Amino acid sequence: MAGTLQFDLVSPERRLASVSATEVQIPGADGDMTAMEGHSPTITTLRPGILRAVTSEGVKSYIVTGGFADISPSGVTVLAERAIPAEEASSTILDEILAEARSLADAALPEDKAQAEKNVSDVAALRDAVQKH
Amino acid sequence: MPSLKDLKSRITSVKNTRKITKAMQMVAAAKLRRAQEAAEAGRPYAERMNAVMTSLAGGVAGSEGAPRLLAGSGKDQTHLLVVMTAERGLCGGFNSSIAKLARTHAQELTAQGKTVKILTVGKKGREQLKRDWANAFVGHIDLSDVKRVGYANAADIARQATAYFDNGEADVVTVFFSRFQSVISQIPTAQQIIPAKFEAEAGAASSLYDYEPSEETILADLLPRNIATQIFTALLENGASEQGARMSAMDNATRNAGDMINKLTIQFNRSRQAAITKELIEIISGAEAL
Numbered sequence: 559m560a561g562t563l564q565f566d567l568v569s570p571e572r573r574l575a576s577v578s579a580t581e582v583q584i585p586g587a588d589g590d591m592t593a594m595e596g597h598s599p600t601i602t603t604l605r606p607g608i609l610r611a612v613t614s615e616g617v618k619s620y621i622v623t624g625g626f627a628d629i630s631p632s633g634v635t636v637l638a639e640r641a642i643p644a645e646e647a648s649s650t651i652l653d654e655i656l657a658e659a660r661s662l663a664d665a666a667l668p669e670d671k672a673q674a675e676k677n678v679s680d681v682a683a684l685r686d687a688v689q690k691h
Numbered sequence: 692m693p694s695l696k697d698l699k700s701r702i703t704s705v706k707n708t709r710k711i712t713k714a715m716q717m718v719a720a721a722k723l724r725r726a727q728e729a730a731e732a733g734r735p736y737a738e739r740m741n742a743v744m745t746s747l748a749g750g751v752a753g754s755e756g757a758p759r760l761l762a763g764s765g766k767d768q769t770h771l772l773v774v775m776t777a778e779r780g781l782c783g784g785f786n787s788s789i790a791k792l793a794r795t796h797a798q799e800l801t802a803q804g805k806t807v808k809i810l811t812v813g814k815k816g817r818e819q820l821k822r823d824w825a826n827a828f829v830g831h832i833d834l835s836d837v838k839r840v841g842y843a844n845a846a847d848i849a850r851q852a853t854a855y856f857d858n859g860e861a862d863v864v865t866v867f868f869s870r871f872q873s874v875i876s877q878i879p880t881a882q883q884i885i886p887a888k889f890e891a892e893a894g895a896a897s898s899l900y901d902y903e904p905s906e907e908t909i910l911a912d913l914l915p916r917n918i919a920t921q922i923f924t925a926l927l928e929n930g931a932s933e934q935g936a937r938m939s940a941m942d943n944a945t946r947n948a949g950d951m952i953n954k955l956t957i958q959f960n961r962s963r964q965a966a967i968t969k970e971l972i973e974i975i976s977g978a979e980a981l
Contacts, residue, residue, distance in 0.1 A: 568739065570842040570923050572732040588904050601743060602903040603912050626913060628743055637739055639916065
């Protein structure tokens, strides 16, 4: 039995989760990663994607739209700009987020354009992934 | 000497005023609870953010490639003051004390030969600063139709403030708001957000972490978020302070109205008694004359 680590998910407006989990799957900016107990201390930024925490009560999924994760051997703290429990995420909300990302990308300065476009495609991929479920 | 009828209507009117102030006080109390909860809920995020930023900034500060939001533009000629106040009045000295702090700040900067620009958030502060600083106004953010201040509002303000900095129209950005201490005490505060300031903790903490992607990329990504977070915290604190200030102002008003009613009632009773006595004397002296 693998050990557990403390998993906290906070958005600017509220704390969404504070549970102990055996593993946490994080959509990192450079690729997905899974944090388990004893993970070396890492800070990573997030891309829009699905965050999964495996707890004793099952798997909990959240849609996150960016932010960062602070991983230490004993816990994971995810600071998400916006986080929605997966079961509450409807395609309307996702369409809204996509439209927002799109308008930001259109308004972005040339040097930020690539980043913003990547954000849009990440959100689009996220929406497709959610709709498949 | 006002007539009995005048006194009576005076008392009724003050009683109505008391009802209104009492109702406002209770509404403010309910809203205060909500505002405090919101401020409480936002705290973990702000704290974590600050902790991570501090350790990141400690490693990068002073080096050549430090992002501009952290290092500044190298000048401090133009100051942008973001003055956050309430959309409504009747909350005691809440709006005035924020405006006053901003005004003193602006005067000091002008005396030093700096250029001052003002971005107002909330109608009341704008009205108060209009007289002396109207030509320093560069914009206004209206939150009057926003029922509940969300992170999106803060992000929007942050975007505007950062835009001034990026375009070279401002070198230093400071926000003015009221920190919530308790219902009877709110402290007007000035907080510099650009260039970002962090308490210089030992930079050793940063070396413990692995960064993905690189430290600089993360920092560049987080700095704008951190500004939005600070503004969001300020907005929440301000919301709680406003309700707290309104609550105690309305509590005072209710108490004053009560005192006024007591005074007027005594005056009313005295005049009535005087009238009765006068009538009696007239009857008695009339009877004696017969």
